[in-house]
Amino acid sequence: MRAYGLTLATVFLATLSLGSHAKALxxxxxxxxxxxSDIAAGAQQSKLAGVTLYSARKRLQARKFPKPWMRMTAMGITEQTYNSQSRLKPAAIKQTYYEQCVHHAVARR
Structure with missing residues (x-):
């Protein structure tokens, strides 16, 4: 069966590859x-629910983060998510963000 030009075997191998990369990290x-990926999914959920970027940013400002860099990073992820034209479900955004983050971290090594 073909889905968007990819065979199921290709998708399966890509998934296995991602799993091995994640373990190497x-x-x-x-x-x-x-x-x-949790921040991106939450931002997408808010965006799809009609919450304004201003309100989403205010929520992040009020939130407690365990590390100092997290607040500004969360703001950036949220802003990028809101600026995106994507209407994907939050779960798809979460998976996509995680996969791309893992690929970036592996490439950085």
Whole structure:
């Protein structure tokens, strides 16, 4: 069966490859990618629900973050999500963000 020009075997191999890359990453990189994907999914959910960027940013300002860099990073992720034309479901955004983050972290090594 073909889906968008990809065979199921190709998709399966890509998934296995991503899994092996994620295992090769350190715990900190996996945590950062997972955290960022949660922020992106939350921003997409807010965007689709009609919450304004201003309101989403105010929520982030009021939120407590365990590390100092997280607040500004969350603001950036949220702004990029709102600026995107994407209407994908939050779960798809979360998966896409995580996959791209892992690929970036692996390429950075």
């Amino acid at each position: 350190g715990q900190n990189d996996r945590y950062v990618c997972s955290w960022g």
